Amino acid sequence: xxxxxxxASRPSLDDVSVGIEKGEFVFFIGPxxxxxxxxxxxxxxxxxxxxxxxxxxxxxxxxMRSWKIPxxxxxxxxxxxxxxxxxxxxxYENVAFALEVIGKTKAVARRVVPEVLELVGLxxxxxxxxxxLSGGEQQRVAVARAxxxxxxxxxxxxxxxxxxxxxxxxxxxxxxxxxxxxxTVVMVTHDSNIVNQMRRRVIExxxxxxxRDQPRGVYG
Amino acid sequence: MRLKYVLSEVMVGLWxxxxxxxxxxxxxxxxxxxxxxxxxxxxxxxxxxxxxxDKIEVSxxxxxxxxxxxxxxxxxxxxxxxxVRSFYYESKSQAYEKFKRLFADAPDLVSAVKPDGLPExxxxxxxxxxxxxxxxxxxxxxxxxxxxxxQQKLLSRLFGIVGSVQTLALxxxxxxxxxxxxxxxxxIQVAAYSKRREVAVMKLVGASNWFIQSPFVLEAVFAGLxxxxxxxxxxxxxxxxLIDGSLKDLTSVxxxxxxxxxxxxxxxxxxxxxxxxxxxxxxxxxxxxxx
Numbered sequence: 001x002x003x004x005x006x007x008a009s010r011p012s013l014d015d016v017s018v019g020i021e022k023g024e025f026v027f028f029i030g031p032x033x034x035x036x037x038x039x040x041x042x043x044x045x046x047x048x049x050x051x052x053x054x055x056x057x058x059x060x061x062x063x064m065r066s067w068k069i070p071x072x073x074x075x076x077x078x079x080x081x082x083x084x085x086x087x088x089x090x091x092y093e094n095v096a097f098a099l100e101v102i103g104k105t106k107a108v109a110r111r112v113v114p115e116v117l118e119l120v121g122l123x124x125x126x127x128x129x130x131x132x133l134s135g136g137e138q139q140r141v142a143v144a145r146a147x148x149x150x151x152x153x154x155x156x157x158x159x160x161x162x163x164x165x166x167x168x169x170x171x172x173x174x175x176x177x178x179x180x181x182x183x184t185v186v187m188v189t190h191d192s193n194i195v196n197q198m199r200r201r202v203i204e205x206x207x208x209x210x211x212r213d214q215p216r217g218v219y220g
Numbered sequence: 221m222r223l224k225y226v227l228s229e230v231m232v233g234l235w236x237x238x239x240x241x242x243x244x245x246x247x248x249x250x251x252x253x254x255x256x257x258x259x260x261x262x263x264x265x266x267x268x269x270x271x272x273x274d275k276i277e278v279s280x281x282x283x284x285x286x287x288x289x290x291x292x293x294x295x296x297x298x299x300x301x302x303x304v305r306s307f308y309y310e311s312k313s314q315a316y317e318k319f320k321r322l323f324a325d326a327p328d329l330v331s332a333v334k335p336d337g338l339p340e341x342x343x344x345x346x347x348x349x350x351x352x353x354x355x356x357x358x359x360x361x362x363x364x365x366x367x368x369x370x371q372q373k374l375l376s377r378l379f380g381i382v383g384s385v386q387t388l389a390l391x392x393x394x395x396x397x398x399x400x401x402x403x404x405x406x407x408i409q410v411a412a413y414s415k416r417r418e419v420a421v422m423k424l425v426g427a428s429n430w431f432i433q434s435p436f437v438l439e440a441v442f443a444g445l446x447x448x449x450x451x452x453x454x455x456x457x458x459x460x461x462l463i464d465g466s467l468k469d470l471t472s473v474x475x476x477x478x479x480x481x482x483x484x485x486x487x488x489x490x491x492x493x494x495x496x497x498x499x500x501x502x503x504x505x506x507x508x509x510x511x
Binding site for chain 2: 044067070071073074076078084086087097098100101102104136145149207
């Protein structure tokens with residue numbers, strides 16, 4: 001597919017075609033402005049391509065009616081560089097909020113949230129506010145929130161961009177663990193260390209085109 | 221549980237921005253008062269038309285030297301006229317009797333008029349009072365007719381005054397409505413901004429649009445409904461103090477405003493206030509919260 005932003009002189013993504021299987025772990029790498037983040041936005045249906053199709057889980061997302069988008073997004077978890085936690089809610093409440101706003105009861109939240117916080121390694125810190133947690137811990141809360149609905153796909157847009165190398169590796173271990181439960185993980189990153197260590201599929205984008213697609217790649 | 225969440229969000233939203241909420245309620249109140257008042261006036265004018273048209277007469281005054289034959293011709297003409305519902309003849313002496321009765325408290329005036337100084341006339345009630353001009357044209361040229369006078373002309377001046385008051389109220393209502401709409405738009409923008417993180421997360425995790433938007437819309441609807449209640453209170457007070465109070469003496473002219481009509485304005489104003497605020501809020505949100 002092709003995506004050109006209004007007022008841009010060249011397409012952000014130019015005739016890009018890529019298939020990702022269920023359960024895969026894929027890195028999108030490339031310099032800033034190469035169009036990596038546009039892929040995430042398109043998978044979330046925040047933007048649509050000008051030409052071509054985005055098919056997620058057998059559904060054409062690019063032509064999806066807008067009232068169907070919320071339900072579609074429930075099958076996708078998302079993690080960002082800036083965590084996007086609610087500052088006035090505790091770790092527990094941040095995760096529970098994601099459940100409550102899609103109509104799950106408090107009883108469900110009470111059962112599921114401690115479980116998922118335990119999974120991401122935050123057992124015992126449920127009642128801390130984001131400002132009382134380290135960057136790595138905040139990102140764990142964000143991962144917990146993304147994973148609590150057991151999504152089919154986890155999108156991660158530079159999840160380690162604000163973290164030091166050791167913490168980054170911990171977060172990657174966590175994402176790897178989530179991937180092993182069968183969840184497809186799509187991660188956009190600049191972090192060569194991580195890509196080289198993980199040895200997973202690497203798709204490199206430059207100026208809106210795919211220049212490399214390796215099954216067990218390194219940062220290059 | 222979701223309903224409880226939405227309602228608590230509405231309350232939090234209203235309190236967070238309490239000055240704006242009060243401003244919204246007041247502008248809605250004033251606007252709806254004017255709207256309700258003009259609706260009442262509309263009902264009133266219709267009621268007055270019904271009440272007065274039954275009593276309205278067209279008077280055909282005859283000349284002093286009218287002959288018996290001319291009078292008889294007019295009588296048969298009126299009898300066969302499809303526009304006429306009923307009519308009666310008023311002789312000079314009958315006119316004098318009526319005159320004496322009407323001006324009993326002005327004996328000088330009565331003594332100045334001689335019994336045969338007043339013209340005889342036919343008093344005609346029309347099937348449709350609006351058709352006066354047609355009737356007037358038909359008989360104005362007839363022999364023995366002096367002048368034709370329609371009471372409706374006096375009445376239409378009264379209706380004209382009520383009508384312009386009504387127009388004024390409607391203009392005020394629409395100006396205040398514009399202010400109310402702008403305030404709703406602004407309040408929603410502020411509310412959406414202060415909740416932008418929550419909204420971003422809600423969109424991310426796939427909360428439905430109505431769930432994201434309803435607290436904002438309900439905030440505006442709440443203000444609209446409270447404004448309607450205020451307006452209803454103002455109209456009740458107006459009915460009590462003004463129409464049944466200081467203007468009571470005019471009820472012979474203005475026909476009384478029934479309580480039923482005043483009560484009817486509540487659902488009317490509440491519906492207008494609720495729908496207008498909801499639509500404005502929703503349209504504003506379309507611009508500020510994209511899917």
